[in-house]
Amino acid sequence: MIVRRLEDIIGTDQDVGAPTFHSRRFLLAKDGLGFSLHDTVLFAGTKTYIWYKHHLEAVYCIEGEGDLKEIESGKVHQIRPGTAYALDGHEKHWLTARTDLRVVCVFSPPLTGKEVHDDEGVYPLLTEDGQVGTGVDTGT
Numbered sequence: 001m002i003v004r005r006l007e008d009i010i011g012t013d014q015d016v017g018a019p020t021f022h023s024r025r026f027l028l029a030k031d032g033l034g035f036s037l038h039d040t041v042l043f044a045g046t047k048t049y050i051w052y053k054h055h056l057e058a059v060y061c062i063e064g065e066g067d068l069k070e071i072e073s074g075k076v077h078q079i080r081p082g083t084a085y086a087l088d089g090h091e092k093h094w095l096t097a098r099t100d101l102r103v104v105c106v107f108s109p110p111l112t113g114k115e116v117h118d119d120e121g122v123y124p125l126l127t128e129d130g131q132v133g134t135g136v137d138t139g140t
């Protein structure tokens with residue numbers, strides 16, 4: 001049995017920062033469950049480019065307002081508390097946070113400590129409309 005609380009994660013190496021979000025990683029590959037579990041807050045007014053090339057992800061919004069744009073199809077989905085989405089096709093997307101947007105995320109295969117550094121090592125992207133995003137590609 002594993003029991004962890006947010007206060008146990010904050011300030012540890014499982015509490016990671018990036019230019020447009022911070023993420024508290026409750027469960028990682030080392031926990032041996034076959035998935036990882038994250039509590040992520042995307043900062044109000046930011047737009048994040050995300051492509052998980054080798055991972056599946058499910059996301060459930062618990063706080064805030066934003067939208068998700070699928071880059072290939074151009075489809076836009078409103079994200080608000082009670083909305084879940086799953087990247088079952090490794091879709092490239094933009095996640096825009098109108099307010100702080102808090103989401104609970106599950107990855108399969110689970111993220112490991114190595115991807116922590118990959119994520120943080122990605123530099124902000126300057127997009128055509130002048131917004132700063134973070135290229136997030138946890139694939140290896």
Ligand code: 9YT
Nearest residue numbers: 023038040103105119136
């Ligand atoms: C919004 C989203 O995809 N969050 C995933 C978790 C985050 N990439 C992390 O923990 O680094």
